[in-house]
Amino acid sequence: MAAAKDERVLVVQRSLFDELGAFQGVTLDTEKYIPTLLHPENYTFCARSSAEGDASLKQIIPYFIITHEDRIWSYVRGKKSGEERLVAKASIGIGGHINDEDADLFEDIYERASERELTEEVVVPDGYTQKIVALLNDDSNDVGKVHLGIIHIVRCPTPDVSKRESMITDGGFRTLDELREMRESLETWSQLCVDSLDSLLA
Numbered sequence: 001m002a003a004a005k006d007e008r009v010l011v012v013q014r015s016l017f018d019e020l021g022a023f024q025g026v027t028l029d030t031e032k033y034i035p036t037l038l039h040p041e042n043y044t045f046c047a048r049s050s051a052e053g054d055a056s057l058k059q060i061i062p063y064f065i066i067t068h069e070d071r072i073w074s075y076v077r078g079k080k081s082g083e084e085r086l087v088a089k090a091s092i093g094i095g096g097h098i099n100d101e102d103a104d105l106f107e108d109i110y111e112r113a114s115e116r117e118l119t120e121e122v123v124v125p126d127g128y129t130q131k132i133v134a135l136l137n138d139d140s141n142d143v144g145k146v147h148l149g150i151i152h153i154v155r156c157p158t159p160d161v162s163k164r165e166s167m168i169t170d171g172g173f174r175t176l177d178e179l180r181e182m183r184e185s186l187e188t189w190s191q192l193c194v195d196s197l198d199s200l201l202a
Contacts, residue, residue, distance in 0.1 A: 008045040010098035010109075011057040012037050017137075017148065026151070026196040028134045034150065038110045045100040055145050062114035063093040063136060063149040065193060065200065066124065068159045071173035072197070073122075077187075078167045089187040090170075092179065092194065093149070094121050114152070121165045130154040133200050138188050149189055153200060 020033050027033075036042060037060065051057050066073035074092045095117050102113035118124070134151040138144030163171050179186070179194050186194065193200060 007048045007097070008100040009048045009051055010043050010060050010100075010102075010113075011046045011051050012043050012060060012148070014056050014058050016042060017058055022139075023135075023137055024139060025192050026134050026136050026200070028199060030132055030135060030150075033135055034132065037148075040109075048097065048099075052146055057146060058148040059146055060098060060110070061147050061149045062095040062098070062110070062117055062152060063189065063193075064095050064114075064118050064130065064152045064154050065092055065197075066094060066122070066154045066156060066161055067201065068156045068161070068173055071159070071175055072179060073161050073171065073173050074179065074190075075163070075168045075171040078169045090182060090185045090190065091187050092190045093151075093187075094118055095149075095152075096121070110150075114150075118152075118154070119164075121163070121168065122171075123160075123162045123164060124154065125156050125158045125160045127157040128154055134196070136189055136192060138192060141188060144188060151193065151200060 016037070020036060043060070046057060051059050072092050074090055076090050077088065095114070098110060098113045098117075102109050102116070130152045132150055133153050136149030136151055159173055161171070161173075176194070176197055179197075183191055183194055
């Protein structure tokens with residue numbers, strides 16, 4: 001979703017992430033990180049324009065990987081994407097920032113805000129399930145340094161998934177082999193997920 005200029009997004013201190021144990025790539029050890037990172041005392045809201053250039057902060061991003069049977073939904077980020085540095089990159093992740101409009105959700109702020117983020121961007125069929133399975137970090141580039149992903153696997157009972165957001169183009173289900181073949185055209189987070197997809201889906 002395109003960001004408003006004054007959007008305030010949920011962030012945690014990079015130092016907290018380091019204390020918990022910074023990693024590069026994907027970790028399945030969600031219990032080590034999530035209860036602490038999403039504790040209300042440990043996050044705050046910061047202007048996105050400021051957070052994007054502040055490596056002392058990590059913006060928490062829910063990252064939904066949508067599946068049906070053995071296939072994974074992917075798309076290309078169009079020119080209206082809120083993250084200009086990822087335009088024209090293919091992705092297997094749907095998601096976005098948690099902002100202060102979600103601050104009135106109290107204890108379950110992340111759960112409800114992330115679900116909103118998913119359903120604002122795509123239409124998923126009734127009866128889908130979703131589960132947090134991993135975290136994702138990539139400090140190898142400027143986008144990754146200021147973000148921390150929480151990976152959700154969405155399992156759909158039918159392949160009836162369609163876009164809501166205009167920035168999503170070329171959406172459709174692909175096999176893992178097809179995604180591996182197109183790996184070089186994927187955004188970095190999706191590359192890391194494709195490399196770990198067997199574990200993420202297990």
